[in-house]
Amino acid sequence: MGEPMLFGLIVFLTVAFATHAIVGVALARGFADVGPRAGLWLGVVFGLAPDADFLFPAAWGWPFVHRGITHSPLFALSVIAGTYAISRSRAVAIAAGLAIGSHLAIDSLSPMAIPWLFPLRATWSPGLDVHGVIATTLLWSASVGVLAWRTDDLAAIEQWLDRSGGVRRRQSE
Ligand SMILES: [Zn+2]
Structure with a gap:
Protein backbone atom coordinates (compact mmCIF):
# COMPACT_ATOMS: atom_id res chain seq x y z
CA MET A 1 0.00 0.00 0.00
CA GLY A 2 1.44 3.39 -1.00
CA GLU A 3 1.68 6.18 1.52
CA PRO A 4 -1.17 8.34 0.13
CA MET A 5 -3.51 5.32 0.26
CA LEU A 6 -2.45 4.43 3.80
CA PHE A 7 -2.95 8.05 4.87
CA GLY A 8 -6.41 8.05 3.28
CA LEU A 9 -7.31 4.84 5.10
CA ILE A 10 -6.16 6.27 8.44
CA VAL A 11 -8.24 9.43 7.90
CA PHE A 12 -11.26 7.34 6.85
CA LEU A 13 -11.01 5.08 9.91
CA THR A 14 -10.47 8.01 12.28
CA VAL A 15 -13.59 9.76 10.95
CA ALA A 16 -15.58 6.50 11.05
CA PHE A 17 -14.52 5.70 14.63
CA ALA A 18 -15.18 9.28 15.75
CA THR A 19 -18.66 9.19 14.20
CA HIS A 20 -19.58 5.90 15.91
CA ALA A 21 -18.30 7.25 19.25
CA ILE A 22 -20.08 10.62 18.95
CA VAL A 23 -23.41 9.08 17.91
CA GLY A 24 -23.07 6.50 20.70
CA VAL A 25 -22.41 9.18 23.33
CA ALA A 26 -25.25 11.41 22.08
CA LEU A 27 -27.78 8.55 22.25
CA ALA A 28 -26.53 7.18 25.58
CA ARG A 29 -26.50 10.68 27.13
CA GLY A 30 -29.72 11.79 25.51
CA PHE A 31 -31.99 8.80 25.90
CA ALA A 32 -30.68 6.62 28.74
CA ASP A 33 -30.99 7.66 32.36
CA VAL A 34 -27.27 7.53 33.11
CA GLY A 35 -24.97 10.28 34.38
CA PRO A 36 -22.61 12.33 32.18
CA ALA A 52 -13.14 -4.67 17.73
CA ASP A 53 -13.37 -7.20 14.90
CA PHE A 54 -10.57 -5.28 13.17
CA LEU A 55 -8.35 -7.04 15.72
CA PHE A 56 -9.32 -10.59 14.66
CA PRO A 57 -6.35 -12.38 13.04
CA ALA A 58 -7.02 -12.90 9.32
CA ALA A 59 -6.41 -16.65 9.74
CA TRP A 60 -9.58 -17.09 11.81
CA ILE A 69 -20.27 -11.87 14.15
CA THR A 70 -19.72 -8.58 16.07
CA HIS A 71 -21.84 -6.71 13.52
CA SER A 72 -24.87 -9.00 13.91
CA PRO A 73 -28.11 -8.14 15.76
CA LEU A 74 -27.71 -11.44 17.63
CA PHE A 75 -24.35 -10.29 19.00
CA ALA A 76 -25.80 -6.89 19.97
CA LEU A 77 -28.65 -8.55 21.87
CA SER A 78 -26.17 -10.81 23.70
CA VAL A 79 -24.07 -7.79 24.66
CA ILE A 80 -27.15 -5.94 25.96
CA ALA A 81 -28.27 -8.99 27.96
CA GLY A 82 -24.73 -9.45 29.32
CA THR A 83 -24.49 -5.77 30.27
CA TYR A 84 -27.77 -6.00 32.14
CA ALA A 85 -26.71 -9.23 33.89
CA ILE A 86 -23.50 -7.58 35.10
CA SER A 87 -24.75 -4.06 35.91
CA ARG A 88 -28.28 -4.94 37.08
CA SER A 89 -29.19 -1.52 35.70
CA ARG A 90 -31.81 -0.97 33.03
CA ALA A 91 -30.38 2.47 32.26
CA VAL A 92 -26.88 1.07 31.65
CA ALA A 93 -28.28 -1.71 29.43
CA ILE A 94 -30.34 0.86 27.48
CA ALA A 95 -27.27 3.11 27.03
CA ALA A 96 -25.22 0.14 25.79
CA GLY A 97 -28.04 -0.97 23.49
CA LEU A 98 -28.48 2.49 21.95
CA ALA A 99 -24.75 2.84 21.34
CA ILE A 100 -24.19 -0.61 19.83
CA GLY A 101 -27.50 -0.41 17.96
CA SER A 102 -26.53 2.91 16.37
CA HIS A 103 -23.27 1.37 15.15
CA LEU A 104 -25.12 -1.50 13.47
CA ALA A 105 -27.76 0.85 12.04
CA ILE A 106 -25.10 3.07 10.44
CA ASP A 107 -23.04 0.15 9.11
CA SER A 108 -26.14 -1.62 7.78
CA LEU A 109 -26.68 1.25 5.32
CA SER A 110 -23.13 1.07 3.94
CA PRO A 111 -22.22 -0.98 0.86
CA MET A 112 -20.53 -3.68 3.00
CA ALA A 113 -23.73 -4.02 5.10
CA ILE A 114 -24.06 -6.22 8.19
CA PRO A 115 -25.05 -9.90 8.56
CA TRP A 116 -28.66 -9.19 9.59
CA LEU A 117 -29.61 -12.83 9.70
CA PHE A 118 -26.46 -14.12 11.39
CA PRO A 119 -25.52 -17.00 11.61
CA LEU A 120 -26.74 -16.85 7.99
CA ARG A 121 -24.51 -14.69 5.81
CA ALA A 122 -27.37 -13.27 3.74
CA THR A 123 -27.42 -9.51 3.69
CA TRP A 124 -28.77 -6.45 1.90
CA SER A 125 -27.96 -2.76 1.97
CA PRO A 126 -28.90 0.46 0.15
CA GLY A 127 -25.16 1.06 -0.31
CA LEU A 128 -24.95 4.56 1.16
CA ASP A 129 -21.65 6.37 1.73
CA VAL A 130 -22.21 6.49 5.51
CA HIS A 131 -18.75 7.87 6.31
CA GLY A 132 -18.67 10.36 3.44
CA VAL A 133 -18.74 14.13 3.97
CA ILE A 134 -22.53 14.53 3.76
CA ALA A 135 -23.47 11.62 6.02
CA THR A 136 -20.72 12.50 8.50
CA THR A 137 -21.92 16.12 8.68
CA LEU A 138 -25.52 14.95 9.19
CA LEU A 139 -24.62 12.41 11.88
CA TRP A 140 -22.38 14.83 13.82
CA SER A 141 -24.95 17.63 13.60
CA ALA A 142 -27.73 15.32 14.76
CA SER A 143 -25.55 14.17 17.67
CA VAL A 144 -24.76 17.73 18.76
CA GLY A 145 -28.48 18.49 18.38
CA VAL A 146 -29.43 15.58 20.65
CA LEU A 147 -26.88 16.70 23.25
CA ALA A 148 -28.17 20.28 23.12
CA TRP A 149 -31.82 19.19 23.29
CA ARG A 150 -31.62 16.43 25.86
CA THR A 151 -28.66 17.35 28.09
CA ASP A 152 -26.73 20.36 29.39
CA ASP A 153 -23.44 18.93 28.09
CA LEU A 154 -22.87 21.78 25.64
CA ALA A 155 -23.36 24.42 28.34
CA ALA A 156 -20.91 22.49 30.55
CA ILE A 157 -18.32 22.38 27.76
CA GLU A 158 -18.79 26.11 27.15
CA GLN A 159 -18.28 26.84 30.84
CA TRP A 160 -15.21 24.64 30.90
CA LEU A 161 -13.72 26.42 27.88
CA ASP A 162 -14.47 29.79 29.48
CA ARG A 163 -12.82 28.72 32.69
CA SER A 164 -9.67 27.28 31.07
CA GLY A 165 -9.49 30.34 28.79
CA GLY A 166 -9.75 32.52 31.88
CA VAL A 167 -7.02 30.55 33.63
CA ARG A 168 -4.73 30.91 30.63
CA ARG A 169 -5.39 34.64 30.43
CA ARG A 170 -4.58 35.14 34.09
CA GLN A 171 -1.37 33.12 33.83
CA SER A 172 -0.08 35.22 30.92
CA GLU A 173 -0.77 38.48 32.67
ZN1 LIG B 1 -18.51 -1.29 12.18
Whole structure:
Protein backbone atom coordinates (compact mmCIF):
# COMPACT_ATOMS: atom_id res chain seq x y z
CA MET A 1 0.00 0.00 0.00
CA GLY A 2 1.44 3.39 -1.00
CA GLU A 3 1.68 6.18 1.52
CA PRO A 4 -1.17 8.34 0.13
CA MET A 5 -3.51 5.32 0.26
CA LEU A 6 -2.45 4.43 3.80
CA PHE A 7 -2.95 8.05 4.87
CA GLY A 8 -6.41 8.05 3.28
CA LEU A 9 -7.31 4.84 5.10
CA ILE A 10 -6.16 6.27 8.44
CA VAL A 11 -8.24 9.43 7.90
CA PHE A 12 -11.26 7.34 6.85
CA LEU A 13 -11.01 5.08 9.91
CA THR A 14 -10.47 8.01 12.28
CA VAL A 15 -13.59 9.76 10.95
CA ALA A 16 -15.58 6.50 11.05
CA PHE A 17 -14.52 5.70 14.63
CA ALA A 18 -15.18 9.28 15.75
CA THR A 19 -18.66 9.19 14.20
CA HIS A 20 -19.58 5.90 15.91
CA ALA A 21 -18.30 7.25 19.25
CA ILE A 22 -20.08 10.62 18.95
CA VAL A 23 -23.41 9.08 17.91
CA GLY A 24 -23.07 6.50 20.70
CA VAL A 25 -22.41 9.18 23.33
CA ALA A 26 -25.25 11.41 22.08
CA LEU A 27 -27.78 8.55 22.25
CA ALA A 28 -26.53 7.18 25.58
CA ARG A 29 -26.50 10.68 27.13
CA GLY A 30 -29.72 11.79 25.51
CA PHE A 31 -31.99 8.80 25.90
CA ALA A 32 -30.68 6.62 28.74
CA ASP A 33 -30.99 7.66 32.36
CA VAL A 34 -27.27 7.53 33.11
CA GLY A 35 -24.97 10.28 34.38
CA PRO A 36 -22.61 12.33 32.18
CA ARG A 37 -19.54 10.21 32.93
CA ALA A 38 -21.31 6.86 32.47
CA GLY A 39 -22.99 8.14 29.31
CA LEU A 40 -19.64 9.21 27.91
CA TRP A 41 -17.80 5.94 28.43
CA LEU A 42 -20.78 3.68 27.68
CA GLY A 43 -21.35 5.61 24.44
CA VAL A 44 -17.73 5.41 23.35
CA VAL A 45 -17.11 1.78 24.37
CA PHE A 46 -20.35 0.32 23.00
CA GLY A 47 -20.45 2.71 20.05
CA LEU A 48 -17.09 1.32 18.94
CA ALA A 49 -17.45 -2.28 20.23
CA PRO A 50 -18.44 -3.98 16.94
CA ASP A 51 -15.27 -2.67 15.26
CA ALA A 52 -13.14 -4.67 17.73
CA ASP A 53 -13.37 -7.20 14.90
CA PHE A 54 -10.57 -5.28 13.17
CA LEU A 55 -8.35 -7.04 15.72
CA PHE A 56 -9.32 -10.59 14.66
CA PRO A 57 -6.35 -12.38 13.04
CA ALA A 58 -7.02 -12.90 9.32
CA ALA A 59 -6.41 -16.65 9.74
CA TRP A 60 -9.58 -17.09 11.81
CA GLY A 61 -11.99 -16.64 8.90
CA TRP A 62 -15.79 -16.26 9.00
CA PRO A 63 -17.53 -15.30 11.25
CA PHE A 64 -14.48 -13.79 13.02
CA VAL A 65 -13.87 -11.24 10.29
CA HIS A 66 -14.61 -7.52 9.93
CA ARG A 67 -18.41 -7.11 9.61
CA GLY A 68 -18.90 -10.69 10.81
CA ILE A 69 -20.27 -11.87 14.15
CA THR A 70 -19.72 -8.58 16.07
CA HIS A 71 -21.84 -6.71 13.52
CA SER A 72 -24.87 -9.00 13.91
CA PRO A 73 -28.11 -8.14 15.76
CA LEU A 74 -27.71 -11.44 17.63
CA PHE A 75 -24.35 -10.29 19.00
CA ALA A 76 -25.80 -6.89 19.97
CA LEU A 77 -28.65 -8.55 21.87
CA SER A 78 -26.17 -10.81 23.70
CA VAL A 79 -24.07 -7.79 24.66
CA ILE A 80 -27.15 -5.94 25.96
CA ALA A 81 -28.27 -8.99 27.96
CA GLY A 82 -24.73 -9.45 29.32
CA THR A 83 -24.49 -5.77 30.27
CA TYR A 84 -27.77 -6.00 32.14
CA ALA A 85 -26.71 -9.23 33.89
CA ILE A 86 -23.50 -7.58 35.10
CA SER A 87 -24.75 -4.06 35.91
CA ARG A 88 -28.28 -4.94 37.08
CA SER A 89 -29.19 -1.52 35.70
CA ARG A 90 -31.81 -0.97 33.03
CA ALA A 91 -30.38 2.47 32.26
CA VAL A 92 -26.88 1.07 31.65
CA ALA A 93 -28.28 -1.71 29.43
CA ILE A 94 -30.34 0.86 27.48
CA ALA A 95 -27.27 3.11 27.03
CA ALA A 96 -25.22 0.14 25.79
CA GLY A 97 -28.04 -0.97 23.49
CA LEU A 98 -28.48 2.49 21.95
CA ALA A 99 -24.75 2.84 21.34
CA ILE A 100 -24.19 -0.61 19.83
CA GLY A 101 -27.50 -0.41 17.96
CA SER A 102 -26.53 2.91 16.37
CA HIS A 103 -23.27 1.37 15.15
CA LEU A 104 -25.12 -1.50 13.47
CA ALA A 105 -27.76 0.85 12.04
CA ILE A 106 -25.10 3.07 10.44
CA ASP A 107 -23.04 0.15 9.11
CA SER A 108 -26.14 -1.62 7.78
CA LEU A 109 -26.68 1.25 5.32
CA SER A 110 -23.13 1.07 3.94
CA PRO A 111 -22.22 -0.98 0.86
CA MET A 112 -20.53 -3.68 3.00
CA ALA A 113 -23.73 -4.02 5.10
CA ILE A 114 -24.06 -6.22 8.19
CA PRO A 115 -25.05 -9.90 8.56
CA TRP A 116 -28.66 -9.19 9.59
CA LEU A 117 -29.61 -12.83 9.70
CA PHE A 118 -26.46 -14.12 11.39
CA PRO A 119 -25.52 -17.00 11.61
CA LEU A 120 -26.74 -16.85 7.99
CA ARG A 121 -24.51 -14.69 5.81
CA ALA A 122 -27.37 -13.27 3.74
CA THR A 123 -27.42 -9.51 3.69
CA TRP A 124 -28.77 -6.45 1.90
CA SER A 125 -27.96 -2.76 1.97
CA PRO A 126 -28.90 0.46 0.15
CA GLY A 127 -25.16 1.06 -0.31
CA LEU A 128 -24.95 4.56 1.16
CA ASP A 129 -21.65 6.37 1.73
CA VAL A 130 -22.21 6.49 5.51
CA HIS A 131 -18.75 7.87 6.31
CA GLY A 132 -18.67 10.36 3.44
CA VAL A 133 -18.74 14.13 3.97
CA ILE A 134 -22.53 14.53 3.76
CA ALA A 135 -23.47 11.62 6.02
CA THR A 136 -20.72 12.50 8.50
CA THR A 137 -21.92 16.12 8.68
CA LEU A 138 -25.52 14.95 9.19
CA LEU A 139 -24.62 12.41 11.88
CA TRP A 140 -22.38 14.83 13.82
CA SER A 141 -24.95 17.63 13.60
CA ALA A 142 -27.73 15.32 14.76
CA SER A 143 -25.55 14.17 17.67
CA VAL A 144 -24.76 17.73 18.76
CA GLY A 145 -28.48 18.49 18.38
CA VAL A 146 -29.43 15.58 20.65
CA LEU A 147 -26.88 16.70 23.25
CA ALA A 148 -28.17 20.28 23.12
CA TRP A 149 -31.82 19.19 23.29
CA ARG A 150 -31.62 16.43 25.86
CA THR A 151 -28.66 17.35 28.09
CA ASP A 152 -26.73 20.36 29.39
CA ASP A 153 -23.44 18.93 28.09
CA LEU A 154 -22.87 21.78 25.64
CA ALA A 155 -23.36 24.42 28.34
CA ALA A 156 -20.91 22.49 30.55
CA ILE A 157 -18.32 22.38 27.76
CA GLU A 158 -18.79 26.11 27.15
CA GLN A 159 -18.28 26.84 30.84
CA TRP A 160 -15.21 24.64 30.90
CA LEU A 161 -13.72 26.42 27.88
CA ASP A 162 -14.47 29.79 29.48
CA ARG A 163 -12.82 28.72 32.69
CA SER A 164 -9.67 27.28 31.07
CA GLY A 165 -9.49 30.34 28.79
CA GLY A 166 -9.75 32.52 31.88
CA VAL A 167 -7.02 30.55 33.63
CA ARG A 168 -4.73 30.91 30.63
CA ARG A 169 -5.39 34.64 30.43
CA ARG A 170 -4.58 35.14 34.09
CA GLN A 171 -1.37 33.12 33.83
CA SER A 172 -0.08 35.22 30.92
CA GLU A 173 -0.77 38.48 32.67
ZN1 LIG B 1 -18.51 -1.29 12.18
